[in-house]
Amino acid sequence: MTDKGLIGIVVYSLLFGISRFLCMTFDDVKQWCKKVFTTSSNTNIGFENSARLDKVISINVFDRYVTPNQPSNIISRHMKYVHPCYVLKDEVSFYCLTKSEAWFVEAPEGVEVWKRSCNTFHKPAQHENAVNVIRMPLQSLYRLTNEMDDIKAKLFFIEYFPRCGSTLLLQMFEETGECVTYSEPHYFNHFGRPEYSDEDVRLAAVMKIHCKPRKQPTTAFVFKAVLFGKTLSPAVRRLYPQAKFLYLYRNIVPHVTSYHKLRKLIIIERLDAAIRSIHPRVFWMLQKLVMSKLELPYTEKELNIAGKSDYPHGISTYYNVLKTHWVYLQRQQQDADAKTPSIKYEDLIKDPSKYITAVFRHYGLPLSLVPKAMRAMHKDSQRGSVLARTELKKRAEDSRLITEDMLAIADELGSEMGFEDALREFRLPYDISDS
Template sequence: MSVTILYCSLVALVFLILWKFTVLKTFILNLWEALTISSYYVCHAVVRTLQRVVWSCNGVKDHMVMAEYGAVYESCVQVQRIIHRGRFSTMNHPRPWDFIGLHENFTHPQVLLSPYVSLYCVTETHAYFLQHPDDVDVHHSRTSPFMYMAQFEHAITLYCIPLGHFHKLADEVGNPQIPVIWISNTGRCGSTLLVQMLENVPGTRCMSEPDALTNISLMDRAEQMSKEGINKALCSTIRMLCKPAPGIQRIAIKSRFNCVTEVDQVIQLFPEFHHLYMYRNMGNIMKSYYKFLHRDLVMCMLEWLVNNNLVSRLIPYVRNYLVHFIAGEESKKRAVRHLADVNFMGYVTTFVGSCVVEFQRLLETKAISMPTLHYNDLMRRPVEVTTEMFELLSLPSHYVQMALTAMQHDTQKGTILSNISNSSNNLRKMTGQDVRDMNVMLSVLGLPDMNEELRLPNGICG
């Protein structure tokens, strides 16, 4: 009996030591990641300050100012060689300061039409493009499941063009001359799989989350530009994303979930586009968000700031700032009264749910008939649903089987968003408080709760 007790005690001690070591190792790795990224931004701030001084002395700044005021179109694009890069979170939308670059020269905007140059982000004043190696296709899922990740990882040159000249170049390019499929979605609903299915159709270029669109959506939500400015930026961005390329017969663009608020403008600007909205039951969406958000260090830090009562009182800015990510004025009015009483996942649910509400409003108030695709329908009847979808999107039906081969792979392999490769690393478990707060906000927004089914009109059911 005593031997058994001793053995069990030793096993428990070893387990405790290993557990403590794992926790300590995780803490050290997270601390190192935070320090590394923080040091990058400090370094970037120092470099930018020094650059401003140097550029003021050597005339670069004067040339940039002239370009910003509409002059020197032939040499309005600043070229910088990228020497370092860093992003604080996978969830961050692209920003110019993701890169540290050294000024090389100024050049003609025609350089931005190269097939090896792609639009990365748009601000209130400039548009930023990236050049990648000739053997890297940043649009294709074999490079990365998401375009903005591929661009960030493989960029070698940064191009900066003032927004006025960006519009002029986009006007020269004109509207897309080939069919375009615009895919809106709730996120975590199989939309990445859908893009990779379409990618298997020969002659189709697919863009999974080109985040210049996300920049525009967030600027619109924060009222950083006028409505006229947003529409012009959106039009120019789409034109540049769809610039002519050899062998491309059609383009499919899947935006992030928050870009659903711009769908109405897209329809008005480009009425010939095909549209599709993909979604899933809210419970499945939010559980999937919960998994990958807790693999991201910055999201975990943000959660702590929101959920800690003392910190929330001392730094109310954090919760107040997050309100800007809610889509639609009506959803914002409904939600604000309840957000003070919910945790971080209540906020995330509000962000996602408000975009679903905005899509419902689009269907109801604008009388727009747009096909909708429920993930469960695609999984239950893949052949029938894909065949009907191809017909609605004017795609050749004989490529249906080829498209369905995308289902045999992990569509988000190599990223924290993959629920397959990261399943064993997901140590965080959803709490009862998380579920309660998510259901509270779903109810406030008038959406089905975590255990109910969400159904939208115009469904593709096969």
């Protein structure tokens, strides 16, 4: 994408925001007039008709992969009020929470957006298939979920840093035909989300909606979410002690080179890179800001080591990958009762039967499902997207990432975090094959 293309997206997003404001204001005024001038008793809003159903007119997302789900992405027109249990339909998926409301989107009949046939990722699938949006007060959501039975299916979480094979692993669960899989759902990957005093209540409600009963029997719900410093996993462990976690990683250098290709395809990453290119001081100021926002701890010594590189975009990729592994290890050392086993992508590819068996055994899934899961090995898990194998192969690797100087600085950075020989045959403890 050219810089002109990036500017065009920014301009279009601004125009969409203006259009949304005008359309939604008109719709709100229309509904207010209807309430004021209508004396019919059915205008009274109680729990039974507290969910508002709108028809989707248009959707615009600045970055389809990174931008969080939020009301400002959608222009809609009010249609009617429905019972909150409407959102329990298979075609309705949780969209987002605001300070006072819960939002959902509905796909056409028979379409479940979590399935790989819709999209590799959950948020783009929601935007591509949304025909209706449903919103209700949080109190209605809480009442609805309190009246639902406890989650009976198994709960699995895969944590990772992007471009380590997580989508392939998730696809293996879907191939079994018994698991519902969520690839980077909004609530678990929205790191900028404001925190509220009722956070546990919100999370419990969201989990019940994600894990609602379906027409088809479901053995497990599997969530894939990036592991940064700011994550909901501690709250999930507290509320759902039966939930099981797994950390996926790969060798550092191929991980970094693959992720760097991704950064050039993601709009927000491109915009971030453009701003950072203004001056090295701006670059590292933003690096610290982003790490603080994601609650990835850093030290001035680490920043000084990284600052030796004359290619800050490259060394920052190494820094982010290494720091995520460091966070994983810190959590294992802090919590003696809730170890999260690790699995290496290269091991999974080399001996899929052995490692899929180990994963299913860890999660308590029937080992008879392993042959079905193996079918995922013969499919491109990101087919149809800009991240598809064929698309990424078209893009040459950045040779600046593997120069002798770059690797030496990255190795020094890894050593500062406690990783010796991190750029060679990298291996984390707590391997799932040992458990």
